Amino acid sequence: MISLKRIYMLTGLAFLIIILLITAITTWYTVDESDQAVIHTFGKVEETVIEPGLHFKLPWPIQTVEKLSKETFSLQFGFSESNGEVKDYPRETKMITGDENIVLADMVVQWKITNPPKYLYNADNPKEILYDTTSAALRSIIGNSAIDDALTSGKAKIEGDVRDLLSNLIDNYDIGISILAVKLQDVELPNSEVRKAFTEVTDARETANTKVNEARKYENKRVNEAKGEEAAILSKANGEKIARTERARGDVAVFDKLYKEYKKNPDVTKERLIIETLEQVLPNAEMYIMNDDGNTLKYFPIRPLEKETEKVAPTKEEEGETKDDK
Numbered sequence: 182m183i184s185l186k187r188i189y190m191l192t193g194l195a196f197l198i199i200i201l202l203i204t205a206i207t208t209w210y211t212v213d214e215s216d217q218a219v220i221h222t223f224g225k226v227e228e229t230v231i232e233p234g235l236h237f238k239l240p241w242p243i244q245t246v247e248k249l250s251k252e253t254f255s256l257q258f259g260f261s262e263s264n265g266e267v268k269d270y271p272r273e274t275k276m277i278t279g280d281e282n283i284v285l286a287d288m289v290v291q292w293k294i295t296n297p298p299k300y301l302y303n304a305d306n307p308k309e310i311l312y313d314t315t316s317a318a319l320r321s322i323i324g325n326s327a328i329d330d331a332l333t334s335g336k337a338k339i340e341g342d343v344r345d346l347l348s349n350l351i352d353n354y355d356i357g358i359s360i361l362a363v364k365l366q367d368v369e370l371p372n373s374e375v376r377k378a379f380t381e382v383t384d385a386r387e388t389a390n391t392k393v394n395e396a397r398k399y400e401n402k403r404v405n406e407a408k409g410e411e412a413a414i415l416s417k418a419n420g421e422k423i424a425r426t427e428r429a430r431g432d433v434a435v436f437d438k439l440y441k442e443y444k445k446n447p448d449v450t451k452e453r454l455i456i457e458t459l460e461q462v463l464p465n466a467e468m469y470i471m472n473d474d475g476n477t478l479k480y481f482p483i484r485p486l487e488k489e490t491e492k493v494a495p496t497k498e499e500e501g502e503t504k505d506d507k
Contacts, residue, residue: 182456192266199363202239204239208237208238208240208396209232209236209237210235210236210237210238210292211235212230212231212232212233212234212236212248213233213444214233215251216233216248216249216250216251217229217230217247217248217249217250217251217259217297218230218231218236218246218247218248218249218281218296218297219246219247219248219297219298219301220238220240220244220245220246221245221246221247222242222243222244223242223243226273226301226302227244227431227461229297229298231251232419234305247297247301249294249297249300249301251294253291253292253293254291254293254294255289255290255291255360255492256271256291256292256308256311256312256315257289258274258287258288258289258312258315258316259271259273259274259285259286259288259366260274260366269287271285271371273289273316274286274430274452275322275371276319276320276323276324277323278324278326278327278328279321279323279325279327280327280328280335281374282370282372283371284323284327284328284331284332284368284369284371284373285366285367285368285369285370286319286323286331286365286367287364287365287366287367287368288343288363288364288366289363289364289366290311290315290360290362290363290364291360291362291364292311292358292359292360292361293358293359293361294357294358294389295357295358295359296317296357296358296405297357298353299356300357300359301357302355303355303356303357304354304356305352307357308355309356310317310356311351311358311405314347314350314351314354315347315420317350318343318346318347318350319343322339322342322343322346323339323345326339331368332368332369332370332379332383333383336365336368339365340363340364340365341363341416343363344360344362344363344487347360347363349361358374377493380441384461397434422504423435438450439454440462455467
């Protein structure tokens with residue numbers, strides 16, 4: 182029979198081996214690149230380990246390790262997606278806009294754990310707090326926005342305002358997470374009749390904007406044409422002004438020269454000016470300069486006689502042709 186002492190020795194040895202195994206197993210741990218670890222010493226947070234690799238600690242139950250992910254999480258507000266199937270929760274996403282219209286708004290929030298101890302111990306359920314805070318922030322911003330902004334071009338501003346408000350609220354709650362991005366998935370009207378009516382209103386507004394843009398385009402075209410015509414008229418007027426000024430200066434210069442000549446010999450200059458003026462006024466008239474001595478025949482009509490002589494006298498070509506005939 183085995184003695185009682187031997188039984189105690191074997192039992193003690195077994196406990197020692199178990200303790201050594203537990204110590205050997207629980208004194209080291211690994212942290213992946215996508216994880217971060219929180220070290221507890223008798224239940225109290227000791228430190229946070231974010232460096233990946235093999236690490237050592239005091240054996241259990243003195244120190245324990247709790248790992249959390251460093252990756253980015255997605256919060257789906259108003260819907261859930263699983264295995265390619267999307268399930269909507271319209272009761273959660275129904276809200277009133279600033280102009281007292283009802284819309285359904287879905288949102289995705291990108292967040293990550295930035296302070297593991299606070300995430301673990303500052304709140305019982307940080308994810309639920311984040312979900313409720315997202316709902317409050319989105320309803321607050323939608324409640325201060327017009328339905329047109331929520332459905333059309335104002336989504337980017339709404340997303341930015343929700344992100345800022347949500348980040349401030351989460352920072353105040355101090356639950357160890359940070360908001361990275363906010364994205365509105367779907368913003369739509371609650372039923373088909375309302376959607377149809379809003380679509381008609383939107384189409385009419387787009388048509389009106391198109392007409393206004395066309396009118397402004399035509400207005401700009403006409404304004405530019407008018408400005409071009411104005412510039413052309415001003416340029417022509419300036420050119421005419423310069424031309425008349427130069428012409429006047431030339432006339433003044435000519436007059437000054439004539440005046441100088443006139444002062445030297447008034448009678449000759451006067452007669453020359455009269456003759457030049459008559460030539461300009463009557464370019465085809467024949468002028469005769471006569472000396473009126475009281476005789477009856479004032480001038481001898483030489484020009485008519487010259488014309489008759491030209492008609493009678495043969496030309497050189499005619500004379501040549503006559504000689505050839507002979």
